Structure formats: structure tokens, C-alpha cells
Amino acid sequence: MALKQKGGESSADTKKKRRVGFASIDAGIDANECIKVFLVRSWDEVGATNISCVDPFDLSHFFGEDGKIYGYKNLKINIWLSLISFHAYADIAFESTFDGGKGITNLKPALQNIFGESLLEKEEFIQTFSTEIHYIRTIMSDGAVTLCDPLRKTDDASDTHINEDGSTMEVLRTALHNMPVGLLYSRLVPLILLLVEGSRPVDVTDPKWEIYFIVKKIQDDSGGYNMDLIGFATVYRFYHYPDTTRLRISQILVLPPYQSQGHGCRLLESIYSVALSENLYDVTVEEPSDYLQQQRVCVDTLRLLTFEPIMPAVNSVVQYLTDNNLSKRTGKSTRKSPFGPPRHVTGIVRQKLKINKKQFRKCWDVLIYLNLDSENSRCMENFKACVSDHVKDDILDKESESNMKRLIEVPNGYDHDMTFVVMWSEGGRESDGRDSKPEGDQAAQEEQLNQLVEKEMEDIVEIARKVSLRCE
Incomplete structure (x- = not known):
């Protein structure tokens, strides 16, 4: 076979070869x-x-x-x-x-x-x-100054906090359907989308939405003042049967330059203050992040530490954990043990502090831990055993609720698509003899339970540490 020499290639062939190649792949x-x-x-x-x-x-x-x-x-x-x-x-x-x-x-x-x-x-x-240098100040002109928690007997209970540099901090509350406020909120939506996972803008046309702004007022050279926006929280007023209202926090965000300075806690305290002053039912949070939930438990535990009506119940549980040895108990659950808060105490806390039942249960564990002797190993083992019990009970309760109703897909003779029926299982269990689980599954469940208990203990200890620091 004869080979064509490079020097013998025509200009037309060279031109064609230059056009041959692979397009760049856009991998994104x-x-x-x-x-x-x-x-x-x-x-x-x-x-x-x-x-x-x-x-x-x-x-x-x-x-x-x-x-x-x-x-x-x-x-x-x-x-x-x-x-x-x-x-x-x-x-x-x-x-x-x-x-x-x-x-x-x-x-x-x-x-x-x-x-x-x-x-x-x-x-x-x-x-x-x-x-728009005075934009925030103009928008806030009609906002109502909100007190922090009036139950706290410190300077922080006032409506205005004075900083070392002479600037002042205030929490202002206003309706979100107010047009200028709604416009400001629309400009804040990008920060919500970027920084609050899973968050979506609220409906600013709904009159039941309120927004709380924490602002910093700074004196200027002319004797007036300017205003910086530090953070905000959106709150919805839900009807609660038969004749009251509960507040639900939807979004709470402190702007990045001002985070980790206690401003989020101040917003929470202000919302509680409104619930107390208007005698609303309670305060809840819509799908809080782990960090927000931890901060919320910290704020509520601080409020509970000075709430005298619950202290007899707290002391009773502490005495029980100190005097008994729960390692010798029989049975797999201590539902009848006095570890949890009594029902009447839960009612008082909800009525007087506006802390709902589920939230109070989280704070209760921290309260008990703070009042225990951490050097007493048996006491701390008893505490961990009780935490393990209520974690297990919470899991069993959720499984029971989910097992009461079942959706089962069945063939549909009318159409080729599948349809479903709702089956109610007695006692939350199937009756076909398939309730038993392999030993491997039980061991895996036990391991998962232990991990949940350890995580719960870590959270309790961390929140207790933060509460102790703020009490100093």
C-alpha cells in the first residue's frame, strides 16, 4: 500500500482536516x-x-x-x-x-x-x-416597641437595651400586610432562601401574619439617628379552640454579621412577651432547625429556672433519682416513675409562661440535669436510664400512631392504574403472624436506640452548659 507523504497533501485536504474535531462537552x-x-x-x-x-x-x-x-x-x-x-x-x-x-x-x-x-x-x-440611606428607619416608624420577657428581673426586661457604644437595641412589631413592611420583607426573602433551609416566603397579604424586627439605633452627627436591621421573625396567629389564639413562629433569622450575639434569643423573648401580655394560648415553632430548637430550649429553661411553682416537682424528681437505684428495676419501661413533669405542672407552665407541652418536656430534662449532683455516678446513671426510657416511649408512640392506619395498593378492575384502600390494624399490628423480627433487626434497633439516647444526652449537657454560662 502506498503512503501519502505529508508534503504532498493538497490545500483542500488540509482545510478539511482542520474542521474535523470533537465539540467541547458542557459538564456544567x-x-x-x-x-x-x-x-x-x-x-x-x-x-x-x-x-x-x-x-x-x-x-x-x-x-x-x-x-x-x-x-x-x-x-x-x-x-x-x-x-x-x-x-x-x-x-x-x-x-x-x-x-x-x-x-x-x-x-x-x-x-x-x-x-x-x-x-x-x-x-x-x-x-x-x-x-435609601434611611430606608429601615422610615419603614420602622410605625412599629410598636416590644418588651422582652417581663418575668425576668434584669435590665434585659426593659424595652430598650443600651450598648457600650451608646447605640440602643429594640424589638419592633408590626403587621406584615402593611404595604411598606411587605415590600421590605420581599427584599429580605433572598436571605431567607439562602440561609434558612427549606424556607419559603410567607403570604404578606394575610392579616394574621406579624413580623418582629430587632434593630440597632445609632446616633448621627446631626443629633438624629439611623437604624440598622439586625434580624427578624415572622409569626402567625392561629385560632385555638374554643376562644383563644396561639402564636406560631415560621421564620427567625439574624443577619450573618450579628449572629452569635444573643439577638435570636431576644427575638424569642419578645414573642413570648406578646403572648403573655395578650394572654394567648402558647407559642410554637414551625419545623425548627436543630440549632434554633437548641436556642429555644435554652431560652425557655432560663425562664423556668426562676419559675417557683414548678420547683417542688423538680426537687421531687431530683430526690427520686438520688435515692433510688434504677438498675434493679423490673420491666422495660418506667412510665409510672415520677421522672416526667406532673400534668398540673405542665398546665401551669403553659398558662403562665406560654410554653407548650412538647417544648416543656424538652426543657424538663435540662432542668433536672441542672439540679443533679454531677459527681454522683449512680444519680447520673439513673438520669440516663430515664432519658432512655422516654426516648424509647416516644419512638413506640410514633410507631403505634403510624401503624394504626395503613394504605395498601390493590389492583383496580375498572382501570389499569392501581388504587388503594385504608386498612385499620387492631392494636397497630398485623394479625397474620408476621410480627416477629429477626434477631439481627432487633440488635440493629437496639444500636439505633443507644445512638439516639447518646445524642439526647449530649444535647441536654450542651444546653445545660449554655444556661449555666448565661446565669453567671
Whole structure:
């Protein structure tokens, strides 16, 4: 076979060969890897990347099923969000686009879904630092100053807290369906979406929604003052049969620069204060995160420590755990033991402190732990045994509830699709003799139970530590 020499190739052949190749494959880029959000207080910070950066919990769910952005090579998105007006500006930079930009589909719609109308062009965004410098102060002009928990006999129980720098902190409450307040909330929605996992905007047109703002008032050179927004909480007023109302906290967020300074606790205390002053039924939280739940238990335990009506019951349980040896008990449960709070005590706490039954049960364990002698090993073993019992009882109660009704798919002669029937199982169990479980499953369940108990103990000890620090 004769071989064609390289020098003998025609110009036409060379041209054809240059056109042959594989197109670049657009694998997409993870949204969390290319997007950064910066909080800014002045126009000259716009463009800087060495300032406070928001750490979103997850951006992927805004960008399709796989959480990736397609159509760009070496994409970088820097977003600056103003702490003055809560507008935003996005700087989108990339080296090139794939396929002439035809594959660009999900970037701009996704950013619009997050930031909405608050996303501005750069020039307009920079102007807001001067045109809306008093935006927060104007919105808050009609807000009602809310007291912190009036049961606390400290300076923190006042409606205004004075900082060392002379600025003051206040919690203001207002209706969310008020148009200017609703507009401010719409500008805060991006922070909710970025920082509160699983959160969705509330309906600002519903008159039952309220919003609590914690603000910082700062004196200016002219003798007036400006106002910074520190955090907020949205609260819904639910009807409670027969003739009262309960407050449900939906969202609570302290802005990143002000976190870990006690502002979230102050918001919680203010909400309790309203429930007490208006004699509402209680206060609940809608799907709290682990961190919020821990903070809430800490706040409620501090309130309970000074609530004298429950102390006899607390002392009775402490004495029981000190005097007895629960390792010698018989049976698998101590439902009749005096470890849990008596029913009448639960009722008093709900009525006087607006702490609901489920929440009080969590605080009760911490209260008991705080009053035990941590050096007494038998006492602490008794305490852990009781915690194990009520963790086990909680699991069994949930399983019982879930087993009472069953949905079973059955063939449908009328249509090819499956339908279902609801079957009520007596005692929450099937009666076909298949109740017994393999030994391996039982061992695995025991291991899972032990892990839950250890986690519960760790939480109790950590909350007790925080409560002790705040009591010092």
C-alpha cells in the first residue's frame, strides 16, 4: 500500500482536516462552587471580595435537578447585597460560552427566582446607598416597641437595651400586610432562601401574619439617628379552640454579621412577651432547625429556672433519682416513675409562661440535669436510664400512631392504574403472624436506640452548659 507523504497533501485536504474535531462537552458547574454572596454597607465596597461573605446552606436546588449551571466556561458570579436597602447586584463573569450560548437556560431565571425585583443593575444599585440611606428607619416608624420577657428581673426586661457604644437595641412589631413592611420583607426573602433551609416566603397579604424586627439605633452627627436591621421573625396567629389564639413562629433569622450575639434569643423573648401580655394560648415553632430548637430550649429553661411553682416537682424528681437505684428495676419501661413533669405542672407552665407541652418536656430534662449532683455516678446513671426510657416511649408512640392506619395498593378492575384502600390494624399490628423480627433487626434497633439516647444526652449537657454560662 502506498503512503501519502505529508508534503504532498493538497490545500483542500488540509482545510478539511482542520474542521474535523470533537465539540467541547458542557459538564456544567455546581452552583455552590461559582456563586458568592457578599454583604455591603457602602457603595465603595461593591466589587470587593475581602468583605463579609454569606455562606448559603445550599444553592443547588435553585438550578434544576442536578444543581448545575450550564452554558458557561469558567463561570464566576459575585453578588453584593446591601445592608442599607437590601437590594442586590450580580456581577457575572465567564471566559466563553458553549455552543454559541444556545445552552444557556437556567442562570438568569434562577437568580431572578432568588432575588426577584430587588436585583438591580450596577449603577442603580450604587445609587441606593444614598437614596435609601434611611430606608429601615422610615419603614420602622410605625412599629410598636416590644418588651422582652417581663418575668425576668434584669435590665434585659426593659424595652430598650443600651450598648457600650451608646447605640440602643429594640424589638419592633408590626403587621406584615402593611404595604411598606411587605415590600421590605420581599427584599429580605433572598436571605431567607439562602440561609434558612427549606424556607419559603410567607403570604404578606394575610392579616394574621406579624413580623418582629430587632434593630440597632445609632446616633448621627446631626443629633438624629439611623437604624440598622439586625434580624427578624415572622409569626402567625392561629385560632385555638374554643376562644383563644396561639402564636406560631415560621421564620427567625439574624443577619450573618450579628449572629452569635444573643439577638435570636431576644427575638424569642419578645414573642413570648406578646403572648403573655395578650394572654394567648402558647407559642410554637414551625419545623425548627436543630440549632434554633437548641436556642429555644435554652431560652425557655432560663425562664423556668426562676419559675417557683414548678420547683417542688423538680426537687421531687431530683430526690427520686438520688435515692433510688434504677438498675434493679423490673420491666422495660418506667412510665409510672415520677421522672416526667406532673400534668398540673405542665398546665401551669403553659398558662403562665406560654410554653407548650412538647417544648416543656424538652426543657424538663435540662432542668433536672441542672439540679443533679454531677459527681454522683449512680444519680447520673439513673438520669440516663430515664432519658432512655422516654426516648424509647416516644419512638413506640410514633410507631403505634403510624401503624394504626395503613394504605395498601390493590389492583383496580375498572382501570389499569392501581388504587388503594385504608386498612385499620387492631392494636397497630398485623394479625397474620408476621410480627416477629429477626434477631439481627432487633440488635440493629437496639444500636439505633443507644445512638439516639447518646445524642439526647449530649444535647441536654450542651444546653445545660449554655444556661449555666448565661446565669453567671
